Amino acid sequence: MKANPREFTIGIACALSVVVLWSSFHIISRVAVQTTLSPFDLVALRLGVGGVLMLPFVLRYGLGPLKLWQAFVLAMLAGPGFALFAFTGYQFAPAAHGAAILAGAIPLFTAPIAWLMLGERLSVWQIAGLAVILTGVVLLASENITGLVWRGDLLFLLGVADWAVFTLLARAWRVEPLRGTALVAVISMITYVPIHFAFLPSRFDTAPLLDIAGQAVFQGFFSMIISLLLFTRAVAALGAALTTTITAAVPATAAIAAVILLGEPLNALSGSAVMLVTIGMLAAVLGARPAIEKLP
Numbered sequence: 001m002k003a004n005p006r007e008f009t010i011g012i013a014c015a016l017s018v019v020v021l022w023s024s025f026h027i028i029s030r031v032a033v034q035t036t037l038s039p040f041d042l043v044a045l046r047l048g049v050g051g052v053l054m055l056p057f058v059l060r061y062g063l064g065p066l067k068l069w070q071a072f073v074l075a076m077l078a079g080p081g082f083a084l085f086a087f088t089g090y091q092f093a094p095a096a097h098g099a100a101i102l103a104g105a106i107p108l109f110t111a112p113i114a115w116l117m118l119g120e121r122l123s124v125w126q127i128a129g130l131a132v133i134l135t136g137v138v139l140l141a142s143e144n145i146t147g148l149v150w151r152g153d154l155l156f157l158l159g160v161a162d163w164a165v166f167t168l169l170a171r172a173w174r175v176e177p178l179r180g181t182a183l184v185a186v187i188s189m190i191t192y193v194p195i196h197f198a199f200l201p202s203r204f205d206t207a208p209l210l211d212i213a214g215q216a217v218f219q220g221f222f223s224m225i226i227s228l229l230l231f232t233r234a235v236a237a238l239g240a241a242l243t244t245t246i247t248a249a250v251p252a253t254a255a256i257a258a259v260i261l262l263g264e265p266l267n268a269l270s271g272s273a274v275m276l277v278t279i280g281m282l283a284a285v286l287g288a289r290p291a292i293e294k295l296p
Contacts, residue, residue: 007237008237008238010233010237011233011234011236011237011238011242011243012234012238012246014230014231014233014234014237015230015231015234015238015242015243015246015247016246017230018227018230018231018234018243018246018247019246019247019249019250019253020253021222021223021226021227021230022103022227022247022250022254023099023250023253023254023257024218024222024223024257025218025223026090026095026098026099026102026103026254026258027095027254027257027258027261027262028215028218028219029042029086029087029090029098029219030090030094030095030098030258030262031262032087032090032211032215033087033088033090033091034090034091035211036203036206036207036208036211037203037204037207037211037212037215038201038202038203039084039087039088039090039091040084040196040200040201040202041196041202041203041204041207041212041215042083042087042215042219043080043083043084043087043192043196044192044193044196044197044202045212045215045216045219045220046083046219046220046223046224047079047080047083047185047188047189047192047193047220048189048193048216048220049216049217049219049220049221049224050181050185050188050189050219050220050221050224050225051185051186051187051188051189051190051193052189052220053185053220053221053225054181054182054185054186054225055186055189057178057179057182058182058183058186061179061182063183064175064176064179065173065174065175066173066175066183070169070173071183071187072187073169074166074169074170074173074175074180074183074184075183075184075186075187075188075191076188076191077162077163077165077166077169078162078163078166078180078184079184079185079187079188079191079192080188080191080192081159081162081166082159082162082163082166083159084159085155085156085158085159085162086098086102086155086156086159088152088155089151089152089153089154089155089156089159090152091152092148092149092150092151092152092155093149093151093152093153093155093156094149094152094258094262094264095254095255095257095258095262095264096251096254096255096258096259096264096266096270096274097140097149097152097153097156097270098152098156098254099250099251099253099254099255099258099274100136100137100140100251100255100273100274100277100278101137101140101153101156101157101160101277102156102159102160103247103250103251103254103281104133104136104137104248104250104251104277104278104280104281105133105137105156105157105160105277106160106163106164106167107126107129107130107133107280107281107284108130108133108134108137108160109160109161109164109165110164110167110168111126111130111284113164113165113168114168117168125283125284125286126283126284128280128283129279129280129281129282129283129284129285130280130284131280132276132277132279132280132283133276133277133280133281133284134280135276135280136272136273136274136275136276136277136280137153137157137273137277139269139270139272139273139276140153140270140273140274140277141153141154142269143267143269143270143273177228177231177232178228178229178232181224181225181228185224185225231243231247234246241285241286244285245282245285245286248278248281248282248285249278251274251277251278251281252274252275252278255270255271255274
């Protein structure tokens with residue numbers, strides 16, 4: 001997909017902004033659950049704020065081609081399903097693990113499912129990329145097998161599985177990205193937020209107001225909505241293959257940021273694992289390029 005210089009510049013800027021936001025998600029989420037807020041609180045802020053902001057869109061455009069049960073399934077997968085696994089995982093595992101698994105392991109689930117259910121063929125590069133990603137994930141999981149970190153890694157993998165099923169269903173049901181995000185946010189807000197305040201443990205009563213407000217803005221606005229708009233704009237300008245190639249930098253950038261900002265150690269084993277996941281992502285993306293470029 002060719003772009004004029006102005007479009008190319010806009011696309012690069014949007015893709016790099018996505019890398020910053022996605023990398024920040026892992027750092028900010030790790031800090032939150034380790035300090036002032038519970039994972040349940042973060043889910044409520046992410047879905048509550050996102051739902052309020054996207055409500056006008058849903059009221060105006062409705063469900064589109066989806067039936068109500070389909071929208072509900074998508075919402076539970078990408079809303080509380082993914083978020084609860086991801087945020088709870090950060091109670092046990094460091095940011096580098098979360099970034100490598102949440103950002104890098106999605107092809108481990110989407111590619112085999114697409115092959116089995118949709119009949120999509122895997123190229124040699126894709127298969128090689130998946131093998132490299134799997135090696136990286138196994139190395140991460142083996143780093144601290146006797147401690148609690150493996151619990152976080154397992155939760156991250158469950159979150160990735162959730163997101164992979166959501167991605168494939170959204171594609172099979174031909175759901176536009178913005179509509180999908182809006183429906184996930186609004187339906188999740190209606191279903192999850194009341195349950196959270198009625199039954200789930202919370203630290204809202206003790207957390208500083210500034211922390212709550214900051215997480216609300218980042219999780220509900222920047223992470224859930226702005227990152228999608230930026231990614232969509234980058235794809236329009238650069239094509240899906242180049243955009244996803246750029247965003248493959250997220251595991252490495254998040255791991256480096258965790259060392260600098262959080263003081264989390266990155267030893268030879270975990271560093272090698274992050275690099276393997278990144279290389280595997282690139283191989284999988286480039287191997288799927290012809291199919292990716294056909295996406296709308």
